[in-house]
Amino acid sequence: MRPKDDKKIEAIYSATLYLNEHLGFTGMTMAKIAKEAGIATGTLYIYFKNKNELINSLYLYLKRQKAKNLMQDLSLDQPYKILFKDLFMRSMKNSMADFRESAFLEQYFRSPFIDEGIKTEGMQPFLPIFEIIEEAKKEMILKDVDTPYIFACMNGLLNEFTKSIKEDQIQWNEKSAETMFQMLWDALKN
Amino acid sequence: MRPKDDKKIEAIYSATLYLNEHLGFTGMTMAKIAKEAGIATGTLYIYFKNKNELINSLYLYLKRQKAKNLMQDLSLDQPYKILFKDLFMRSMKNSMADFRESAFLEQYFRSPFIDEGIKTEGMQPFLPIFEIIEEAKKEMILKDVDTPYIFACMNGLLNEFTKSIKEDQIQWNEKSAETMFQMLWDALKN
DNA sequence: TACTTAAGTGAATATAAATTCATTATATTT
DNA sequence: AAATATAATGAATTTATATTCACTTAAGTA
Numbered sequence: 001m002r003p004k005d006d007k008k009i010e011a012i013y014s015a016t017l018y019l020n021e022h023l024g025f026t027g028m029t030m031a032k033i034a035k036e037a038g039i040a041t042g043t044l045y046i047y048f049k050n051k052n053e054l055i056n057s058l059y060l061y062l063k064r065q066k067a068k069n070l071m072q073d074l075s076l077d078q079p080y081k082i083l084f085k086d087l088f089m090r091s092m093k094n095s096m097a098d099f100r101e102s103a104f105l106e107q108y109f110r111s112p113f114i115d116e117g118i119k120t121e122g123m124q125p126f127l128p129i130f131e132i133i134e135e136a137k138k139e140m141i142l143k144d145v146d147t148p149y150i151f152a153c154m155n156g157l158l159n160e161f162t163k164s165i166k167e168d169q170i171q172w173n174e175k176s177a178e179t180m181f182q183m184l185w186d187a188l189k190n
Numbered sequence: 191m192r193p194k195d196d197k198k199i200e201a202i203y204s205a206t207l208y209l210n211e212h213l214g215f216t217g218m219t220m221a222k223i224a225k226e227a228g229i230a231t232g233t234l235y236i237y238f239k240n241k242n243e244l245i246n247s248l249y250l251y252l253k254r255q256k257a258k259n260l261m262q263d264l265s266l267d268q269p270y271k272i273l274f275k276d277l278f279m280r281s282m283k284n285s286m287a288d289f290r291e292s293a294f295l296e297q298y299f300r301s302p303f304i305d306e307g308i309k310t311e312g313m314q315p316f317l318p319i320f321e322i323i324e325e326a327k328k329e330m331i332l333k334d335v336d337t338p339y340i341f342a343c344m345n346g347l348l349n350e351f352t353k354s355i356k357e358d359q360i361q362w363n364e365k366s367a368e369t370m371f372q373m374l375w376d377a378l379k380n
Numbered sequence: 381t382a383c384t385t386a387a388g389t390g391a392a393t394a395t396a397a398a399t400t401c402a403t404t405a406t407a408t409t410t
Numbered sequence: 411a412a413a414t415a416t417a418a419t420g421a422a423t424t425t426a427t428a429t430t431c432a433c434t435t436a437a438g439t440a
Contacts, residue, residue: 001385024302040389148359156350169338187377191415230419
């Protein structure tokens with residue numbers, strides 16, 4: 001029997017991201033996704049039960065990829081400031097490498113399209129970050145505030161800086177990265 | 191001749207925000223908006239040429255309202271830290287008063303649905319904020335970084351804190367507001 | 381090489397939503 | 411009070427998109 005072609009899933013994901021960025025949700029039709037991915041409309045339904053499942057699946061895939069990029073080979077035995085700078089740079093670089101991904105995640109993160117279970121599942125890979133924050137608080141490096149404040153602060157700045165760079169209001173280079181991280185660190189540090 | 195009913199526009203806006211929050215973009219159909227607003231489908235087209243114009247119009251309306259809430263009766267002759275706290279509190283309170291509005295703005299701000307001209311127009315009312323930032327930088331109160339960094343920082347934290355509160359990860363009270371502002375101020379201050 | 385099984389196709393179908401329009405209702409004017 | 415002009419209606423129409431399915435193609439197997 002003929003096997004499924006793993007490259008097709010990647011092509012479908014990529015096409016979906018592309019269309020989401022350029023045409024927004026309503027422009028992202030199954031027919032266009034198929035065309036962009038270079039396959040027939042019906043083939044989409046071999047790989048994904050329906051549009052909703054495609055979106056949920058892509059969401060989870062991106063979340064996991066993001067977490068992997070963030071934590072792979074992360075060395076925990078360095079001063080916290082350096083560690084957080086590392087996390088900041090990884091996160092920004094990941095967004096820079098493909099704006100489409102963060103645009104997609106941003107748009108769907110709180111939308112009704114993503115099932116609650118998938119949202120929860122997408123959170124799991126990031127739990128280690130929570131632990132790092134907890135420890136840094138214990139050691140009085142970070143402000144003594146509940147972790148959600150820290151987390152919101154990191155996400156808020158990461159998101160907004162990414163968007164500003166995308167819209168050419170801020171540059172992306174060594175120096176600007178330093179500036180951005182300094183602002184973030186001042187917000188977080190004790 | 192029979193006049194148009196101004197209250198209908200408000201009802202339409204309100205219905206649109208309601209549906210956007212609960213059903214997302216695709217659930218927000220013209221028929222449902224009409225029903226929720228208590229009018230006939232066709233009546234929508236008397237007030238707005240089409241769905242796109244309705245969304246653009248609501249976007250601009252919310253932007254202007256937000257700017258008004260932010261700056262009305264704002265006293266500029268107080269220490270910058272107090273001034274920024276004032277702006278922070280106004281902005282947060284505005285979001286708290288109606289989550290639907292910030293959800294809508296957040297979702298459509300960078301979407302292809304909002305015409306570029308409308309985006310530009312929606313920016314205008316906020317220009318005074320830029321001036322305040324410029325002055326505070328001159329007086330060495332804020333960090334000596336380009337204004338877009340400051341702006342991004344303010345927006346990023348405001349957005350993310352709002353969302354976290356909505357999802358019950360952060361409380362909204364006097365004390366938490368103080369914590370959030372302290373983080374923002376540390377990020378901005380020189 | 382023929383056979384089997386699932387992948388792949390894309391036109392046809394079903395479904396859903398935007399928009400129109402013939403008709404009715406109502407506020408204003410003469 | 412009749413005339414007029416526009417608001418309001420909602421079923422009918424148009425348009426758009428998701429999904430299906432009868433058929434074709436290709437990979438693996440006997």
